Amino acid sequence: MTADQYPKIYLYRRIVQAKVFIDKCYAEKIDLNNISDEAYFSKFHFIRLFKSIYGKTPHQYLTSVRIEKAQQFLQQGKPVTEACSLVGFESPSTFSGLFTKLVGKTPSQYLDSHKERQSQIQQTPLAFVPGCYAYMHGWKENSNFEEAEK
Amino acid sequence: MITKMTITNIHVLDQDSAYDFYINKLGFKLVDDIPMGPETRWLTVSPPEQPDLQLVLFPVTVSKMFPKEVAETLIDLIKRGIFGCGVLTCNDIFATYEELKSKGVEFIKPPTKEFYGTEALFKDDSGNYFSLQPLNNFDNENNI
Numbered sequence: 001m002t003a004d005q006y007p008k009i010y011l012y013r014r015i016v017q018a019k020v021f022i023d024k025c026y027a028e029k030i031d032l033n034n035i036s037d038e039a040y041f042s043k044f045h046f047i048r049l050f051k052s053i054y055g056k057t058p059h060q061y062l063t064s065v066r067i068e069k070a071q072q073f074l075q076q077g078k079p080v081t082e083a084c085s086l087v088g089f090e091s092p093s094t095f096s097g098l099f100t101k102l103v104g105k106t107p108s109q110y111l112d113s114h115k116e117r118q119s120q121i122q123q124t125p126l127a128f129v130p131g132c133y134a135y136m137h138g139w140k141e142n143s144n145f146e147e148a149e150k
Numbered sequence: 151m152i153t154k155m156t157i158t159n160i161h162v163l164d165q166d167s168a169y170d171f172y173i174n175k176l177g178f179k180l181v182d183d184i185p186m187g188p189e190t191r192w193l194t195v196s197p198p199e200q201p202d203l204q205l206v207l208f209p210v211t212v213s214k215m216f217p218k219e220v221a222e223t224l225i226d227l228i229k230r231g232i233f234g235c236g237v238l239t240c241n242d243i244f245a246t247y248e249e250l251k252s253k254g255v256e257f258i259k260p261p262t263k264e265f266y267g268t269e270a271l272f273k274d275d276s277g278n279y280f281s282l283q284p285l286n287n288f289d290n291e292n293n294i
Contacts, residue, residue, distance in 0.1 A: 128184055
Protein backbone atom coordinates (compact mmCIF):
# COMPACT_ATOMS: atom_id res chain seq x y z
CA MET A 1 0.00 0.00 0.00
CA THR A 2 1.44 3.38 -0.93
CA ALA A 3 0.41 6.88 0.07
CA ASP A 4 -1.66 7.33 -3.05
CA GLN A 5 -3.52 4.12 -2.41
CA TYR A 6 -4.37 4.30 1.26
CA PRO A 7 -8.02 4.58 2.02
CA LYS A 8 -9.87 7.88 2.17
CA ILE A 9 -6.82 10.04 1.64
CA TYR A 10 -9.01 13.10 1.19
CA LEU A 11 -10.35 12.64 4.73
CA TYR A 12 -6.85 12.59 6.17
CA ARG A 13 -5.87 15.67 4.23
CA ARG A 14 -8.90 17.62 5.46
CA ILE A 15 -8.40 16.65 9.10
CA VAL A 16 -4.69 17.48 8.88
CA GLN A 17 -5.62 20.81 7.28
CA ALA A 18 -7.89 21.55 10.24
CA LYS A 19 -5.20 20.56 12.73
CA VAL A 20 -2.66 22.82 11.02
CA PHE A 21 -5.29 25.60 11.05
CA ILE A 22 -5.49 25.26 14.85
CA ASP A 23 -1.68 25.24 15.10
CA LYS A 24 -1.47 28.50 13.17
CA CYS A 25 -4.57 30.37 14.31
CA TYR A 26 -4.71 29.38 17.99
CA ALA A 27 -4.56 33.02 19.07
CA GLU A 28 -7.61 34.04 17.09
CA LYS A 29 -11.24 33.73 18.06
CA ILE A 30 -11.92 30.37 16.53
CA ASP A 31 -14.63 27.99 17.48
CA LEU A 32 -15.58 24.55 16.33
CA ASN A 33 -17.62 25.88 13.42
CA ASN A 34 -14.55 27.72 12.07
CA ILE A 35 -12.49 24.60 12.38
CA SER A 36 -15.00 22.22 10.84
CA ASP A 37 -15.57 24.73 8.04
CA GLU A 38 -11.83 24.58 7.43
CA ALA A 39 -12.13 20.84 6.97
CA TYR A 40 -15.38 21.03 4.94
CA PHE A 41 -17.15 18.69 7.36
CA SER A 42 -20.28 18.73 9.42
CA LYS A 43 -19.42 19.53 13.03
CA PHE A 44 -20.21 16.12 14.48
CA HIS A 45 -18.56 14.10 11.74
CA PHE A 46 -15.51 16.30 12.07
CA ILE A 47 -15.26 15.86 15.86
CA ARG A 48 -15.47 12.08 15.52
CA LEU A 49 -12.78 11.88 12.85
CA PHE A 50 -10.49 14.36 14.57
CA LYS A 51 -10.67 12.47 17.85
CA SER A 52 -10.06 9.14 16.11
CA ILE A 53 -6.80 10.52 14.69
CA TYR A 54 -5.45 12.75 17.46
CA GLY A 55 -7.04 11.24 20.55
CA LYS A 56 -8.51 14.62 21.53
CA THR A 57 -11.53 16.58 20.41
CA PRO A 58 -10.72 19.68 18.35
CA HIS A 59 -11.60 21.85 21.34
CA GLN A 60 -9.31 19.86 23.66
CA TYR A 61 -6.56 20.07 21.06
CA LEU A 62 -7.02 23.85 20.66
CA THR A 63 -6.75 24.26 24.43
CA SER A 64 -3.59 22.15 24.58
CA VAL A 65 -1.97 24.18 21.77
CA ARG A 66 -2.87 27.45 23.53
CA ILE A 67 -1.42 26.30 26.84
CA GLU A 68 1.70 24.98 25.11
CA LYS A 69 2.20 28.33 23.36
CA ALA A 70 1.54 30.17 26.64
CA GLN A 71 4.41 28.24 28.21
CA GLN A 72 6.66 29.39 25.37
CA PHE A 73 5.60 33.03 25.87
CA LEU A 74 6.26 32.76 29.61
CA GLN A 75 9.68 31.29 28.85
CA GLN A 76 10.35 34.34 26.70
CA GLY A 77 9.66 36.52 29.73
CA LYS A 78 6.14 37.71 28.89
CA PRO A 79 3.98 38.56 31.91
CA VAL A 80 1.14 36.15 32.68
CA THR A 81 -1.60 38.56 31.54
CA GLU A 82 0.13 39.11 28.22
CA ALA A 83 0.70 35.40 27.66
CA CYS A 84 -2.99 34.87 28.39
CA SER A 85 -4.15 37.30 25.72
CA LEU A 86 -1.46 36.27 23.21
CA VAL A 87 -2.85 32.74 23.09
CA GLY A 88 -6.46 33.81 22.66
CA PHE A 89 -7.94 33.64 26.15
CA GLU A 90 -10.19 36.51 27.18
CA SER A 91 -10.57 35.42 30.77
CA PRO A 92 -7.41 35.27 32.90
CA SER A 93 -9.14 33.00 35.40
CA THR A 94 -10.13 30.52 32.69
CA PHE A 95 -6.58 30.65 31.36
CA SER A 96 -5.08 30.14 34.79
CA GLY A 97 -7.39 27.24 35.58
CA LEU A 98 -6.69 25.40 32.32
CA PHE A 99 -2.97 26.12 32.55
CA THR A 100 -2.80 24.70 36.07
CA LYS A 101 -4.82 21.66 35.07
CA LEU A 102 -2.59 20.82 32.09
CA VAL A 103 0.83 21.93 33.36
CA GLY A 104 0.51 21.16 37.06
CA LYS A 105 1.55 24.67 38.12
CA THR A 106 -0.14 28.06 38.01
CA PRO A 107 1.20 30.38 35.28
CA SER A 108 2.95 32.47 37.95
CA GLN A 109 4.58 29.41 39.50
CA TYR A 110 5.65 28.26 36.04
CA LEU A 111 7.14 31.68 35.26
CA ASP A 112 8.99 31.80 38.59
CA SER A 113 10.42 28.30 38.23
CA HIS A 114 11.52 29.05 34.67
CA LYS A 115 13.26 32.26 35.77
CA GLU A 116 14.95 30.38 38.60
CA ARG A 117 16.21 27.68 36.23
CA GLN A 118 17.48 30.27 33.73
CA SER A 119 19.33 32.01 36.52
CA GLN A 120 20.98 28.74 37.54
CA ILE A 121 21.92 28.03 33.92
CA GLN A 122 23.52 31.46 33.64
CA GLN A 123 25.56 30.87 36.77
CA THR A 124 26.55 27.24 36.29
CA PRO A 125 25.78 26.03 32.76
CA LEU A 126 27.83 22.87 33.15
CA ALA A 127 25.59 21.74 36.00
CA PHE A 128 22.94 21.09 33.37
CA VAL A 129 25.12 18.96 31.11
CA PRO A 130 26.08 15.37 31.94
CA GLY A 131 29.76 15.34 32.88
CA CYS A 132 30.67 12.77 30.23
CA TYR A 133 29.42 15.08 27.45
CA ALA A 134 31.14 18.12 28.91
CA TYR A 135 34.39 16.19 29.19
CA MET A 136 34.29 14.77 25.67
CA HIS A 137 33.50 18.19 24.21
CA GLY A 138 36.34 19.73 26.16
CA TRP A 139 33.91 22.11 27.86
CA LYS A 140 35.32 21.41 31.30
CA GLU A 141 38.79 22.48 30.20
CA ASN A 142 37.61 25.65 28.51
CA SER A 143 35.69 27.71 30.99
CA ASN A 144 36.12 30.97 29.07
CA PHE A 145 32.47 31.01 28.11
CA GLU A 146 31.59 30.90 31.80
CA GLU A 147 33.85 33.84 32.42
CA ALA A 148 32.29 35.73 29.54
CA GLU A 149 28.85 35.36 31.11
CA LYS A 150 29.96 37.09 34.31
CA MET B 151 19.61 -2.92 37.20
CA ILE B 152 19.19 -0.59 34.25
CA THR B 153 15.86 1.19 34.50
CA LYS B 154 15.49 3.45 31.48
CA MET B 155 17.19 5.36 28.69
CA THR B 156 17.33 9.06 29.50
CA ILE B 157 19.73 10.63 26.98
CA THR B 158 20.76 9.57 23.51
CA ASN B 159 22.47 11.27 20.58
CA ILE B 160 21.42 12.26 17.13
CA HIS B 161 24.47 13.40 15.23
CA VAL B 162 23.61 16.47 13.20
CA LEU B 163 25.45 18.64 10.73
CA ASP B 164 24.05 22.00 11.83
CA GLN B 165 22.38 22.72 15.17
CA ASP B 166 20.35 25.71 13.97
CA SER B 167 18.90 23.68 11.14
CA ALA B 168 18.33 20.68 13.42
CA TYR B 169 16.53 22.92 15.92
CA ASP B 170 14.15 24.06 13.21
CA PHE B 171 13.58 20.52 11.95
CA TYR B 172 12.97 18.79 15.27
CA ILE B 173 11.01 21.61 16.94
CA ASN B 174 9.10 23.27 14.12
CA LYS B 175 8.57 20.34 11.77
CA LEU B 176 8.48 17.23 13.95
CA GLY B 177 6.92 19.05 16.91
CA PHE B 178 9.47 17.91 19.48
CA LYS B 179 9.81 19.93 22.67
CA LEU B 180 12.90 21.90 23.54
CA VAL B 181 14.49 20.77 26.80
CA ASP B 182 17.78 22.68 26.93
CA ASP B 183 19.51 25.17 24.67
CA ILE B 184 22.56 26.29 26.60
CA PRO B 185 25.47 28.12 24.94
CA MET B 186 28.75 26.33 25.55
CA GLY B 187 31.17 28.73 23.99
CA PRO B 188 31.09 30.77 20.81
CA GLU B 189 30.32 27.98 18.34
CA THR B 190 28.52 25.22 20.15
CA ARG B 191 25.66 24.62 22.52
CA TRP B 192 24.03 21.91 24.58
CA LEU B 193 20.84 21.37 22.60
CA THR B 194 18.37 18.69 23.64
CA VAL B 195 14.79 17.92 22.65
CA SER B 196 12.16 15.38 23.67
CA PRO B 197 9.40 13.64 21.76
CA PRO B 198 6.12 15.43 22.60
CA GLU B 199 4.78 12.73 24.92
CA GLN B 200 8.09 11.43 26.26
CA PRO B 201 9.60 14.20 28.40
CA ASP B 202 11.98 11.89 30.25
CA LEU B 203 13.93 11.01 27.09
CA GLN B 204 16.32 13.70 25.86
CA LEU B 205 17.71 13.54 22.36
CA VAL B 206 20.97 15.45 22.13
CA LEU B 207 21.22 17.22 18.78
CA PHE B 208 24.91 16.55 18.73
CA PRO B 209 26.96 18.55 16.24
CA VAL B 210 29.67 16.67 14.41
CA THR B 211 32.57 19.04 14.76
CA VAL B 212 36.26 18.45 15.31
CA SER B 213 36.68 17.90 19.04
CA LYS B 214 38.19 15.53 21.54
CA MET B 215 35.42 13.11 20.65
CA PHE B 216 35.80 13.53 16.89
CA PRO B 217 39.34 14.01 15.53
CA LYS B 218 39.37 15.64 12.10
CA GLU B 219 39.43 12.41 10.11
CA VAL B 220 36.63 10.87 12.17
CA ALA B 221 34.50 14.00 11.87
CA GLU B 222 34.90 14.09 8.10
CA THR B 223 34.01 10.41 7.76
CA LEU B 224 31.02 10.76 10.03
CA ILE B 225 29.73 13.82 8.17
CA ASP B 226 30.05 11.95 4.89
CA LEU B 227 28.13 8.94 6.23
CA ILE B 228 25.37 11.11 7.69
CA LYS B 229 24.97 12.98 4.39
CA ARG B 230 24.74 9.67 2.56
CA GLY B 231 21.86 8.60 4.78
CA ILE B 232 23.61 5.61 6.31
CA PHE B 233 22.36 6.05 9.86
CA GLY B 234 18.93 4.94 11.00
CA CYS B 235 18.16 6.60 14.32
CA GLY B 236 15.21 4.49 15.43
CA VAL B 237 11.45 4.19 15.33
CA LEU B 238 9.14 7.10 16.09
CA THR B 239 5.59 6.28 17.11
CA CYS B 240 2.50 8.25 16.14
CA ASN B 241 -1.24 7.98 16.75
CA ASP B 242 -2.12 7.79 13.08
CA ILE B 243 0.53 7.18 10.46
CA PHE B 244 -1.45 8.50 7.49
CA ALA B 245 -2.34 11.79 9.14
CA THR B 246 1.20 12.22 10.47
CA TYR B 247 2.61 11.47 7.03
CA GLU B 248 0.34 14.05 5.40
CA GLU B 249 1.22 16.71 7.97
CA LEU B 250 4.98 16.17 7.89
CA LYS B 251 4.98 16.03 4.11
CA SER B 252 3.11 19.35 3.99
CA LYS B 253 5.84 20.82 6.21
CA GLY B 254 8.53 19.75 3.77
CA VAL B 255 9.82 16.62 5.51
CA GLU B 256 11.49 14.32 2.99
CA PHE B 257 10.06 10.80 2.97
CA ILE B 258 12.08 7.90 1.62
CA LYS B 259 9.04 5.65 1.83
CA PRO B 260 5.38 6.64 2.23
CA PRO B 261 3.14 4.64 4.62
CA THR B 262 3.52 1.11 3.34
CA LYS B 263 2.01 -2.12 4.57
CA GLU B 264 4.84 -4.53 5.30
CA PHE B 265 4.64 -8.03 6.75
CA TYR B 266 5.62 -6.53 10.13
CA GLY B 267 3.11 -3.68 10.05
CA THR B 268 2.66 -0.28 8.42
CA GLU B 269 5.75 1.88 8.15
CA ALA B 270 7.02 5.08 6.55
CA LEU B 271 10.62 6.28 6.41
CA PHE B 272 11.76 9.88 6.49
CA LYS B 273 15.04 11.76 6.72
CA ASP B 274 15.97 14.58 9.04
CA ASP B 275 17.66 17.74 7.79
CA SER B 276 21.11 16.16 8.17
CA GLY B 277 20.38 12.85 6.45
CA ASN B 278 19.61 10.57 9.40
CA TYR B 279 16.54 8.46 8.77
CA PHE B 280 13.70 7.34 11.05
CA SER B 281 11.00 4.75 10.78
CA LEU B 282 7.53 6.12 11.50
CA GLN B 283 5.02 3.60 12.78
CA PRO B 284 1.55 3.73 14.34
CA LEU B 285 1.15 3.14 18.05
CA ASN B 286 -0.37 -0.28 17.62
CA ASN B 287 1.41 -1.58 14.58
CA PHE B 288 -0.03 -5.06 14.87
CA ASP B 289 -3.32 -3.65 13.69
CA ASN B 290 -2.90 -2.95 10.00
CA GLU B 291 -6.43 -1.59 9.75
CA ASN B 292 -5.36 1.39 11.84
CA ASN B 293 -7.00 4.08 9.75
CA ILE B 294 -10.26 5.98 9.39
